Amino acid sequence: MQRILLLDDEPDILNLFLLTVKRMGLEATTAKTIADAKEALANQSFALCLTDMRLPDGSGMDLIKYMQKHHRRTPVVMITAYGTMDVAIDAMKLGAFDFLSKPVELDKLRSIIENAIILSEDAESELTDPTPASTGIIGDSPAIKRLHKQIGKVGRSHAPVFIYGESGTGKELVARAIHSLGPRREKPFITVNCGAIPSELMESEFFGHVRGAFTGANTAKEGFFQAANGGTLFLDEVADLPLAMQVKLLRAIQENVVRPVGSETEHKVDVRILSASHKDLQALVTDNQFREDLFYRLDVIRLEVPPLRERSEDIPAIAKHILKRQLEELGLASMTLGSEALSALQQHTFPGNVRELENLLQRAITLSENQTITAEDLALTATNKKVIDSGEAQPSMAQNTPNTVANSHSLPAGMTLEDYLEDIETQLIQQALEDCRWNKTAAAEQLGMSFRSLRYRLKKLNID
Structure with a gap:
């Protein structure tokens, strides 16, 4: 039977945690000080350590540092007072698995405990060490070795991760590796290209809608958050979100609830947020193009993918x-x-x-x-x-520039006219996509066609 270490100096909260853990069929050891916790850790193995921020003989941060050094494979969850989000973020940067704000929601507590136990079982079976074979990220350079090490570390956390890198470096591959190495790997991994969704459809795409919510809504539809419930939501090119949508996204992440368009009912969701962009979010915050509060929610841990x-x-x-x-x-x-x-x-x-x-x-x-x-x-x-x-x-x-190809007066050997024209079309589309950093909406505008027409051509020409 898995055992949980509960650390808090308030008897009422400690008893609440103890009762919740026992109802889950788990055993628990309680402690009121860091010294008591260290003694318990020296004598027993734990699937999870749940600790308050403020303790009589120190801070929960001190315990996290100690655990990272001496009991790294045991996940730690920090309990913080309401409104101390900066403390929670600092805790996850130090290596905490997740955090809970007081007053603690028991549903979230149970979900965190379940995920932490999966992570603990993985650690025992040594399934968490990433390799090129397990991540699909090929290479033996120092930069890739460092990236693999970082992926292994953040995979053991619930902390939001921002993946920064140029277009085409494999940011989605990194996100999938983080998901596959964590306790949510059996749950959905939903990818959202934030730059490819028309602004008028964003709220419906993210949060879903009920039947009759707007013209054409003939059936109810779940959004990305509901589809990713229990798993991971990957927001690719998150910097392309309009400011109005950033506000709504921030609330969904903060409150863990979404309200479908046309509905008066909110739905609880449990997702891990991973995001990526080729743009520097910090610079966009400085230019007032990206909300600072959302930036701090997304960029808790940053991974950089080398070009x-x-x-x-x-x-x-x-x-x-x-x-x-x-x-x-x-x-x-x-x-x-x-x-x-x-x-x-x-x-x-x-x-x-x-x-x-x-x-x-x-x-x-x-x-x-x-x-x-x-x-x-x-x-x-x-x-x-x-x-x-x-x-x-x-x-x-x-590739050769379109002009170079077009100015040739004869077909290349072995090519038909149809193949030749498709090759020119492919090059023009690929160049537009690269010019626009693979933002399909912007590329379609540059090419003078509709987004739907571009999407059709991408499928027809097998451009991924």
């Missing part, structure tokens, strides 16, 4: 992994990357990062006439390469 050009030693392994996957998906025979092709890739600046590498290899597979992909098959131009002498990188594109 591909800063870990060129990982490019051969990543390229081979992508090539193998693409060949399997296409049902094609084995192909390899020649040494000159690998060298050319390592000299490339990759403004589109891993996503650009995927597109390069996909095109090379299509155009190559041999089993070995050459540097010529990659069609990298001189402007794609790093300027080694100056140490600076020149702006580049992964």
Whole structure:
């Protein structure tokens, strides 16, 4: 039977926690001071430590630091007074699994205990150590090793995480890894592209709506929060949220409740929030483009995903992994990357990062006439390469520019007119997406088409 350590100097609160734990079929050990807690930890193993912030012989922060050093695999939940959110955030930055505000909601207490026990069981079976195989993040560079270590740490927490990195670096992959290594891994992981939702539909998409709430609402629909209940909600490109929606999102995160459009009833939700953007949220806060209170709710822990050009030693392994996957998906025979092709890739600046590498290899597979992909098959131009002498990188594109292709007066060998035109269309769309940092709404506007039309073309041309 799992045992919980309960630490509080108020007898009434301690008895309430004790009763709740016993009703869950768990055992508990109580303590009133940090000294008592340390003695209990020295003699027994615990699935969870629940501690008050203020204690007679110190602070709950002191206990968290002690636990991180001596009992790191035991999750700690901090109990704070109402309104001390800054303290709760500091606690999670130190390594606390989660926090509870007084007066404590028993439903939330039970949910936290259940998740902490799952985490404790994972620790015993050593399932929480992330590897490239478990996360899908390929590489052996110092930056990736550091990222894996950070993912393993935040995976053991309920703290909100903000993932910062350029477009195409794999921020969603990092978010999925955090989810898969935590106690919510068996629950839903819902991804939301905040930049692709029309502003007039945002509230309905996030919180759902009831039947008849507006024209066209013929049936009730649950929103992203309800769909992610019990699991993780990943807000990709969160910086693109309009200010009006930021206010509503903040309340949902603070209160753990949502109200569907057209409904008078609020629904409790339990989700972990992960968010990401290629934009610096702190700079947007300074420019009054992003709410400061929401920023502090989202950016409790920050992970930075390094761009591909800063870990060129990982490019051969990543390229081979992508090539193998693409060949399997296409049902094609084995192909390899020649040494000159690998060298050319390592000299490339990759403004589109891993996503650009995927597109390069996909095109090379299509155009190559041999089993070995050459540097010529990659069609990298001189402007794609790093300027080694100056140490600076020149702006580049992964593909030939549309004008270069369009000005050719004959079809490339082995290509039909239809394939040729699709290739030009693909390049134009990809360039627009890269120019707009993969914001599909902005890219559609730049291309002079509707969002729906762009979405159709992305599906037709198999652009991911």
